[in-house]
Amino acid sequence: MSIVEQLQRQHLKQLTPYASARRSMSGGNIWLNANESPYSNSYNVDDSKLNRYPEFQSKPLNQAYAEYAGIKASQVLSSRGSDEGIELLIRAFCEPGQDKVLICPPTYGMYAISAKTFAVGVTEVPLLNSGKVNNWQLDTESVIEASAECKVIFLCSPSNPLGNALNTNDIEQVLQHSPRSIVVVDEAYIEFSSGDSVVSWLERYPNLVVLRTLSKAFALAGIRCGFLLANDDIIELLQKVLAPYPLPDPTVQIAVQALQTSSLERLQQQVATLLAERERVQTALEQTPLTLVSQSDTNFLLYQCEDAAGLVKTLADNGLLIRNQSAQRGLENVVRITIGSAAENDELIQQLKDYFS
Numbered sequence: 222m223s224i225v226e227q228l229q230r231q232h233l234k235q236l237t238p239y240a241s242a243r244r245s246m247s248g249g250n251i252w253l254n255a256n257e258s259p260y261s262n263s264y265n266v267d268d269s270k271l272n273r274y275p276e277f278q279s280k281p282l283n284q285a286y287a288e289y290a291g292i293k294a295s296q297v298l299s300s301r302g303s304d305e306g307i308e309l310l311i312r313a314f315c316e317p318g319q320d321k322v323l324i325c326p327p328t329y330g331m332y333a334i335s336a337k338t339f340a341v342g343v344t345e346v347p348l349l350n351s352g353k354v355n356n357w358q359l360d361t362e363s364v365i366e367a368s369a370e371c372k373v374i375f376l377c378s379p380s381n382p383l384g385n386a387l388n389t390n391d392i393e394q395v396l397q398h399s400p401r402s403i404v405v406v407d408e409a410y411i412e413f414s415s416g417d418s419v420v421s422w423l424e425r426y427p428n429l430v431v432l433r434t435l436s437k438a439f440a441l442a443g444i445r446c447g448f449l450l451a452n453d454d455i456i457e458l459l460q461k462v463l464a465p466y467p468l469p470d471p472t473v474q475i476a477v478q479a480l481q482t483s484s485l486e487r488l489q490q491q492v493a494t495l496l497a498e499r500e501r502v503q504t505a506l507e508q509t510p511l512t513l514v515s516q517s518d519t520n521f522l523l524y525q526c527e528d529a530a531g532l533v534k535t536l537a538d539n540g541l542l543i544r545n546q547s548a549q550r551g552l553e554n555v556v557r558i559t560i561g562s563a564a565e566n567d568e569l570i571q572q573l574k575d576y577f578s
Contacts, residue, residue: 258440384517412438
């Protein structure tokens with residue numbers, strides 16, 4: 222028996238790590254598997270202070286994001302992507318081996334993985350689905366009932382991997398009737414959504430937390446910058462468990478530039494282009510045997526097919542990567558397709574037509 226097998230924490234023996242798009246697939250020249258933006262925008266980086274540690278929390282960055290989100294700077298915590306925000310909430314509120322979090326599958330996998338990493342239990346209340354497009358919604362009564370035994374509730378809206386937004390009335394019901402739970406609304410894709418953010422509810426609900434990121438619409442997945450938005454007392458608690466230098470100085474510099482007026486105008490233009498491309502791709506794929514699982518409020522589309530693994534492999538062999546989501550509850554033979562540039566989408570459409578011909 223190796224020293225690792227002898228000494229590792231017992232609960233980690235059965236833990237399967239999160240299979241990110243980069244970790245599970247490699248190669249290819251068209252990447253439509255990670256919900257990244259096809260745009261690569263230019264920024265200026267000052268290297269004169271790279272010999273110094275960065276700030277614990279950058280005041281210019283948090284102020285800039287607060288203005289963007291319409292809240293106070295004291296309600297913003299910047300972190301290494303929203304994944305770190307998920308981890309911080311579990312570490313701050315959940316006792317290992319005692320407490321639980323609640324998730325509503327199919328949903329983002331890191332909620333459960335992060336909880337299990339810290340020996341925190343996971344309660345699942347699956348989304349309700351009648352089989353109609355865009356019907357994946359909260360089982361509100363069951364969520365509220367289960368919340369009595371759960372410290373943190375994770376709600377993903379717009380959803381990854383589904384793409385649809387949760388009914389805001391249902392989210393508010395959960396907030397109102399689960400006052401002893403932290404209710405986390407993950408809005409990683411909010412810039413693509415036609416619905417409203419719940420961030421304006423922070424003043425009304427002391428148990429609300431909103432997760433945001435620059436990885437999607439801001440086209441900055443490579444700098445790993447996210448934000449946790451909450452009331453001051455939650456932010457102060459999370460600062461106790463946050464690493465001393467969470468964001469590198471180049472990340473902060475780029476993020477601040479991305480939140481300036483000219484950059485936000487560019488973001489809006491790029492999002493509008495991606496939404497138009499999403500509609501074009503969806504219309505084109507209506508001519509294939511693929512079945513749309515849910516209407517999208519994001520930068521990706523979710524489809525069911527006869528053989529997801531076969532389709533993903535064939536496209537990958539031709540240099541085009543999409544994501545197999547069949548391991549998710551209720552998503553057998555389902556693939557997720559990120560909306561790319563016009564040229565990338567043209568190639569996707571052609572390859573899918575060839576595959577099904």
